[in-house]
Amino acid sequence: MSDQIKHECGVAFIRLLKPLSYYQQKYGTALYGLNKLYLLMEKQHNRGQDGAGVATIKLDIEPGKRYISRHRSMASNAVADIFEYIQKKFAEVQKEAPEKLTDAVWLKENMSFTGEVLLGHLRYGTHGKNKIESCHPFLRQNNWKTRNLVIAGNFNMTNVDELLQQLYDLGQHPKEKADTVTVLEKMGHFLDTENQNLFDHFKSEGNDDNIEISKLIADNINVQRVLRRSARDWDGxxxxxxxxxxxxxxxxxxxxxxxxxxxxxxxxxxxxxxxxPAIQTAFNIQLEDIKEIDPGHALIVKKNGKVSVDMFSEPKEKKSCSFERIYFSRGSDASIYRERKQLGRLLCDQILKCVDHDVHNTVFSYIPNTAEVAFYGMVEGVHKYIKKYQRDKLLNRADKITDEELTEVLKLAPRVEKIAIKDVKLRTFITQDADRSEMVAHVYDTTYGLIKKDKDMLVVLDDSIVRGTTLKQSILKILDRLGPKKIVVVSSAPQIRYPDCYGIDMSRMGEFVAFEAAISLLKEAGKEDVILKVYQQCKDSAKLPKEEVVNYVKAIYEPFTDQQISDRIAKIITPKETNAKVEVIYQTLDNLHVACPGHTGDWYFSGNYPTPGGNKVVNRAFVNWMEGKNQRAYM
Incomplete structure (x- = not known):
C-alpha cells in the first residue's frame, strides 16, 4: 500500500491441557507454551507494531502465591523485547541451577510466566494514544480468584458514550473514556454478578464453608452467560x-x-x-484442521479442560472485513493468496482497454510490497489475453503467415519489470511540512533504462489508494522521470469513500482522495447545496437512536459515476509539470465480491455498515469535516 495506514490488532491464545511435566517429557521443555506463544505472536507481527503484551495464569496455585503474570512493551520490536524480558528470568536459573529448568513442578511454583493459560496481543493504535497503558492485555484485579479478568482484543466499539452511560447507571466511575475500559468493566460487572449469584445460591443451600464455595463458584461459572450479558449492547x-x-x-x-x-x-x-497461517506454522497443523470461530460465538475453555463453541449473541449477516483479504492479513494464507491473485486477474479487462490492448508497448509493474500477489494474478490475466490474441492471429488468417510475422506473434509476452523500489531505510523525520514533503518524494527509488521514452505506457498496481499522498509526492514524480507517455495507476481495491470504525485507522472523511474528488466535482458542477443538505441531515441524525440513522454521506457520491470520480482522482494526484498522461483504474465492487466471496464486509467502499453505529460514525465524520475538526468520529 503506497499510503500506509494503521490497522487491526492481533491476538494469540494458548491453553495447555496437560501438566507442564508432560511437555517437558514429550518436547524437552516445560516452557513449551511460552515458546509457542512467541511463535504465534511473531508470525502475526504485521498486525501490530505500536506495542505488545503477554499475560499468563497458573492453575491451582495455593493462596499467597502469585498466579497472574503480565508484561507489556512499546519497544520498536515489542514482541522480542517482551520475550527477552521473560527469558532473562530463566537465564538466571540456567546460570545458578540449570537442573531446575527441567523441573516442571519447581518452575511453576517459583517462576513467573509458567502458567497453563497464555494470552498475547499485538497492538496498532488507531488514534495516536501510544502509551504503555494502552497496550493489552488489560487486567481487572480482585482478591477473589474467580473475579479476576484478563482481556486482549482486536476491536473497536462505535457506541462508547452509550456503554459508558450504562456503567454510570450501575454506579461505576470508569477512569477513562475508551472502548477498552468500557469492555473490561462491562465484562467485569457481569463476572461479579455471576460470582455473587453463585455465592448466594450455594449459601442458600446451607453451605457455610467459604473456601468450598469458592471452589464451587470456579467450577460452575457460566462463561457463556457472562459473555451474553456483557455483549448485549456492544456495537462494533x-x-x-x-x-x-x-x-x-x-x-x-x-x-x-x-x-x-x-x-x-x-x-x-x-x-x-x-x-x-500463524497457527499452521507454530504448531505444524494442516489448513483443513483449523476452524473459524463463527460470528456471535465464543470458543470457551473451562478450567477442567472442557472445550466448546457456544453462541453468546444472535449472528447477523456475515460481513467479514474484505480489507483483511486485500491487504491486512499475511498473504501466506492459502485462500488469501488465491483471492489476491484473483483481484489482479479481474482488473485485466479494464487495464487492457486503457492501454488500447497495446501489450507490446506497455510495461507492467507494482508498488512494493503488498501488491505483489495481486500483480502475479494481473500478469496471468495478461498472459491469457496474449494467448488468445496469438491463437486468433494464427487461426483466422486467410493467407499463409510469413516466418517473420510468426516470430513476431509468438514472441509477444507481458513486459514485467520492478520499476518502483521502496527505500526502507529512509525516514521522514524532519518536522517542517515543506522539508517533509521533499523527503517523502525520495521514499521510493526507481529502476532506470527499462522504459522507451515517449513510446511506452506504464501500468503500476497498488493494493489500495487511500489518500493518494505518496503517489502525488513521490511515486508519480519518479515514474514520470522515466519518460512514459502514459502512467496507469491501478488499485486492486475499490475506491475508499467512507471511514472505518471497527479497527482500521481510517476515520476522517478528509483523508480519502475519493471523497476529495467527489467534493471537487460537486463544487465544479455548482451543487454545493448537496453538501449543505448532507451536513444538515448528518447534524440532525445525531439526536436519533443509532438504530434509526442512515448513511446520508452516500448522497455526496450519487451524482457521479465511478469513472468520473476515478478521472478526478487522477487529476488530483498528478503532480504539476508531469509530462505523462495519468489515469487511475479501481477494482469494481462486483469483482471484489467475486474474488472474496466469503468476506463481503465492504462498508469503506460501499457505505453499507454492518452495525447501526457505523451510520452514526460516518455522519459524524462528515460533520467533523464540515466544521474543520481534525478528530476521529468515534471514541
Whole structure:
C-alpha cells in the first residue's frame, strides 16, 4: 500500500491441557507454551507494531502465591523485547541451577510466566494514544480468584458514550473514556454478578464453608452467560480473548464476523489466533484442521479442560472485513493468496482497454510490497489475453503467415519489470511540512533504462489508494522521470469513500482522495447545496437512536459515476509539470465480491455498515469535516 495506514490488532491464545511435566517429557521443555506463544505472536507481527503484551495464569496455585503474570512493551520490536524480558528470568536459573529448568513442578511454583493459560496481543493504535497503558492485555484485579479478568482484543466499539452511560447507571466511575475500559468493566460487572449469584445460591443451600464455595463458584461459572450479558449492547467489530483468574478462558467474535478469529485443539492444547497461517506454522497443523470461530460465538475453555463453541449473541449477516483479504492479513494464507491473485486477474479487462490492448508497448509493474500477489494474478490475466490474441492471429488468417510475422506473434509476452523500489531505510523525520514533503518524494527509488521514452505506457498496481499522498509526492514524480507517455495507476481495491470504525485507522472523511474528488466535482458542477443538505441531515441524525440513522454521506457520491470520480482522482494526484498522461483504474465492487466471496464486509467502499453505529460514525465524520475538526468520529 503506497499510503500506509494503521490497522487491526492481533491476538494469540494458548491453553495447555496437560501438566507442564508432560511437555517437558514429550518436547524437552516445560516452557513449551511460552515458546509457542512467541511463535504465534511473531508470525502475526504485521498486525501490530505500536506495542505488545503477554499475560499468563497458573492453575491451582495455593493462596499467597502469585498466579497472574503480565508484561507489556512499546519497544520498536515489542514482541522480542517482551520475550527477552521473560527469558532473562530463566537465564538466571540456567546460570545458578540449570537442573531446575527441567523441573516442571519447581518452575511453576517459583517462576513467573509458567502458567497453563497464555494470552498475547499485538497492538496498532488507531488514534495516536501510544502509551504503555494502552497496550493489552488489560487486567481487572480482585482478591477473589474467580473475579479476576484478563482481556486482549482486536476491536473497536462505535457506541462508547452509550456503554459508558450504562456503567454510570450501575454506579461505576470508569477512569477513562475508551472502548477498552468500557469492555473490561462491562465484562467485569457481569463476572461479579455471576460470582455473587453463585455465592448466594450455594449459601442458600446451607453451605457455610467459604473456601468450598469458592471452589464451587470456579467450577460452575457460566462463561457463556457472562459473555451474553456483557455483549448485549456492544456495537462494533471485535475478537476478544479473555482469561478468568481461576482458569476459565474464552475467545469471542462479533455477530457480523467483522474481525477474524481461528482456532484448533487436540488433547494437548487449545490455540486461537487472528490469522490462520500463524497457527499452521507454530504448531505444524494442516489448513483443513483449523476452524473459524463463527460470528456471535465464543470458543470457551473451562478450567477442567472442557472445550466448546457456544453462541453468546444472535449472528447477523456475515460481513467479514474484505480489507483483511486485500491487504491486512499475511498473504501466506492459502485462500488469501488465491483471492489476491484473483483481484489482479479481474482488473485485466479494464487495464487492457486503457492501454488500447497495446501489450507490446506497455510495461507492467507494482508498488512494493503488498501488491505483489495481486500483480502475479494481473500478469496471468495478461498472459491469457496474449494467448488468445496469438491463437486468433494464427487461426483466422486467410493467407499463409510469413516466418517473420510468426516470430513476431509468438514472441509477444507481458513486459514485467520492478520499476518502483521502496527505500526502507529512509525516514521522514524532519518536522517542517515543506522539508517533509521533499523527503517523502525520495521514499521510493526507481529502476532506470527499462522504459522507451515517449513510446511506452506504464501500468503500476497498488493494493489500495487511500489518500493518494505518496503517489502525488513521490511515486508519480519518479515514474514520470522515466519518460512514459502514459502512467496507469491501478488499485486492486475499490475506491475508499467512507471511514472505518471497527479497527482500521481510517476515520476522517478528509483523508480519502475519493471523497476529495467527489467534493471537487460537486463544487465544479455548482451543487454545493448537496453538501449543505448532507451536513444538515448528518447534524440532525445525531439526536436519533443509532438504530434509526442512515448513511446520508452516500448522497455526496450519487451524482457521479465511478469513472468520473476515478478521472478526478487522477487529476488530483498528478503532480504539476508531469509530462505523462495519468489515469487511475479501481477494482469494481462486483469483482471484489467475486474474488472474496466469503468476506463481503465492504462498508469503506460501499457505505453499507454492518452495525447501526457505523451510520452514526460516518455522519459524524462528515460533520467533523464540515466544521474543520481534525478528530476521529468515534471514541
Amino acid at each position: 467489530g471485535y475478537t476478544i480473548a479473555g482469561i478468568m483468574g481461576h482458569g476459565d478462558a474464552f475467545v469471542m467474535r462479533d455477530p457480523s464476523g467483522i474481525r477474524p478469529a481461528f482456532y484448533y485443539y487436540n488433547d494437548e492444547i487449545v490455540v486461537a489466533a487472528s490469522e490462520r
